Amino acid sequence: MDTEPTYSLFMATDVACRILEVDPMVMLETAGLGELPYGRTELRVTAQQYFDCWNTMEVLSPRADYVPHLGVAISRGPVIPVFFTLSCAPDMEIGLMRLSQFKSLLGPTLMRVFREDGLLRLEFDSVDARAPMPPSLGALQLVVVVENIRGAAAQHVCPVAAGFDGSEEERRMIAGHLGIMPERSHAAYVAFSPEDSKRRFISENPAFWADVEADLKLQLAAQNDRWPVADRVRGALVDLMPAGRTGAEDVALALGISRSTLQRRLRAEGTSYQSVLDATRRDIAIRYLTKTTLRTDQIAGVLAYRDANSFSRSFRRWTGQAPSSFRQALTRSQSQDPETK
Structure with a gap:
């Protein structure tokens, strides 16, 4: 029998919990994972366990604006090598294609990059069809990618369309950051204009x-x-x-x-x-x-x-x-x- 794939909890326990001021031990206990030896060895969990941790952090977070706050802090805070895929690229499209290859190193999510009606579209989803990605985690993906693009381009790039499966209040929570009001959609996605997709990155390396x-x-x-x-x-x-x-x-x-x-x-x-x-x-x-x-x-x-x-x-x-x-x-x-x- 094949072993179920596991994913690092680093982004949850060592990054998100610290930014949101949530005790990682309390988070793991509340998510039913208190037996994991946090702090002594690297924690790896299944996709469903990872999403359970995210949902628990959402409940424990003292901030109402936890999604945009966390997204901006992740992008501007700790050095996360996977994001060099984007910042080292010559332009947005090439950078996003590179990032999509290594997205699973950050957790059980995947990113699809493709052209649709001339727009450059990104869609985020769970790697496991049996474990749906929480809508708020989809919203976080949108904030993080937009923030990283702005940093690499040194421009306030705004998408032309976006969406995720959240309530109107949840969508308004990130609208100010994205620069547009996301629609309610099953897929978590963001789309950029043809001009922005070829925008040169000043951080190319x-x-x-x-x-x-x-x-x-x-x-x-x-x-x-x-x-x-x-x-x-x-x-x-x-x-x-x-x-x-x-x-x-x-x-x-x-x-x-x-x-x-x-x-x-x-x-x-x-x-x-x-x-x-x-x-x-x-x-x-x-x-x-x-x-x-x-x-x-x-x-x-x-x-x-x-x-x-x-x-x-x-x-x-x-x-x-x-x-x-x-x-x-x-x-x-x-x-x-x-x-x-």
């Missing part, structure tokens, strides 16, 4: 995108036991680190094997868990320092360090330089190289 795409593909492949275990560990770490989890136990659980089996397979490949963890952190740190403007504390957060000082100590051990010095030296080198001008 093809060199960085090549690295990000490779990491995201490793995340998707982490569950494929035909891949080298070191690659699977790296993919799992890219998924786990933003949630603050870097332990061998966390990775073993994500890969569906025991910790001892994980360590044995890594030894057979001539490496160790600590070596893969260090190499993954080092490579991602250098990438962010050389190809983005992320602050040192933001990079430390993505790599699951307690603070920027802890990250700086590790980076100095890897390279002999502090992160700031490494970035400044690279900037000076590029400014002096005629080929970079």
Whole structure:
């Protein structure tokens, strides 16, 4: 019998709960998932359990405007690598097509991107037909994608049409943010004009995108036991680190094997868990320092360090330089190289 697919609860317990000021333990208990070892290992749940958590957060949230508040905060707050699919792209259409490939890394939702009557249309749905996506989660998808598009374009882009299966009050809750009143529709969707769909993004970064795409593909492949275990560990770490989890136990659980089996397979490949963890952190740190403007504390957060000082100590051990010095030296080198001008 096939094992039912599971999805990371990071966006719920580590992002949404914090933004909405909801205790994640209370949320899990109320959703009937209190037995999950929150805080010790990565939490993965079925699509239905994920949606149960979302519905519970909706009830527990102290804010009436929780959907637009959460959507804007997610887009402007924590560094979430999946959203680089959009921000690194040359324009909206290409970025959204890229995002659709990796949308399931954020939870049990999928995104379809297609042309309809000349408009660029996005539809959001559950990955599991047996577990319908809550309407308010569909509304959140609309807010998040519009907010990310505006950030990438540095323009107040507004859709020409939108809809989800919510009451008039729920639809008005996000109308001010979208710039239009969503219609009531079974599908959660948003559509953009042909002109906006080809709008150039000021955040385009093809060199960085090549690295990000490779990491995201490793995340998707982490569950494929035909891949080298070191690659699977790296993919799992890219998924786990933003949630603050870097332990061998966390990775073993994500890969569906025991910790001892994980360590044995890594030894057979001539490496160790600590070596893969260090190499993954080092490579991602250098990438962010050389190809983005992320602050040192933001990079430390993505790599699951307690603070920027802890990250700086590790980076100095890897390279002999502090992160700031490494970035400044690279900037000076590029400014002096005629080929970079």
